[in-house]
Amino acid sequence: MSVLKALIKPKEYIGNIFSDKKSGWYYFFVYGFTFALIGPVLSFYSLIFQMSYSFNKAVLYSLTTYFMDLLTVIIFSSLLSVLSGVSFEKILKFYVVVNIPVWIGDVFDIYQPIRILSNLGFLYSFYVLWIGIGTLNLRKQAVFIIGLHLILYVLNALLSEMIATNPLLLKILKLI
16 A cells, blocks of 8 residues: 555545554554654755754754654554543554655755745645544544644644754764
8 A cells, every 4th residue: 555645545545554454553663764754854954055054953953853753653642542542553553644744744844945835744634634533433532633733743843943952962962
């Protein structure tokens, strides 16, 4: 099953992910680890070559955003699993797919002046999220789920920025 279908036909794709035999962790490690690299790698390039960041600062920023993206998926999946009673594996699978448009939208990170366009992927992720909410029969919790997605996205961005610009961490990185 092509991951591209997650973008083009998310309703069909999400309907099929729950019937395949792959675990949520499979989706996390194969798709999450891979697609989540798009933003950090392209940000690293643009920070070094367009914004004249130091190598250490660009590395710190890229690593922070990468791991925060992955951590956000785990946090969302854990919270929603506990609060909804749906298995963690199902939620993890579903939320990795929800984040694929976000991560693909990060291609705009390659050029800082158009970086704001990466939010198009985030906006599209709400459509994928809505489809998944219906597929998992969680419409009654839709407002909470959508709010959680939005809040975690904003917190991820804020915390990543705070960590990546922390002068103490930059000093430690210089020592390594």
